Amino acid sequence: MGMLSVAILAALAGPTRADLQTFDFSFTNVGGNVPGTVTGDIELSFSGDGTGSATSVTITGYPTGLNLVLLSPPIQIQDWDVLYNSFTVSDGIISYAQYYSIDNSIRAQFTLNVASENRLLVNGFEVADSQGLQGIVFTSVPVPEPSTLIIAGMAGACGLTYVVANKRRAARNTTNAE
Secondary structure, three states: OHHHHHHHHHHHHOOOOOOOEEEEEEEEOOOOOOOOEEEEEEEEOOOOOEEEOEEEEEEEEOOHHHOOOOOOOOEEHHHOEEEEEEEEEEOOEEEEEEEEEEEOOOOEEEEEEEOOEEEEEEOOEEEEEOOHHHHOEEEEEOOOOOOHHHHHHHHHHHHHHHHHHHHHHHHHHHHHHO
C-alpha cells in the first residue's frame, strides 16, 4: 500500500528535467528596420558543460512593429525548418551558438549567431544586429527542485500507510488474543 502511494505520487510529479538545461535569451535591434528587443528561451538537450542541440527554441516576446499577424507569443521556432542547431556551454555559460530556422509559409527567419547575425525577420520587417554572440544576452534558468507539496504528499501518504498498517496489526493481535 505504501509503495503504491509512493509510485502514484512519483508518477504525478512528472518527468525529471535533470538531463536538460534552459537559458533565456534576448537581442536588441541595431541594424534592422524595427526598433526593440526579441526575447525567448532555449532548452538544450544536455546538462552541464558540453556541445549539443536545442530541443526547444521559443520566442516569448518581440516588438509590436514586427507585424507578426499570424503569430502570437510564444512562438515555437523549433517547429520551423531548422538548418543549424548547435550550442556549447562552458562553465555554465553559452560560449557558442549557431541556430537558423525558417518558415516559408509566413516568410520568416530566426537566426542566432549565423554569419555573426542575430535576427527575427517576418515579411520584410526585422529586428537584427550584426554583433553575433556578443549581441545576445543569455541567462541560465535554474532547474526547479521537486515541489514541497509533492514531498509533503509523499510523507503524508507514507504516514497514513503506517497508521493504517498499525491499526490492522493491532486489530489482528486483539482477534488472536481472544
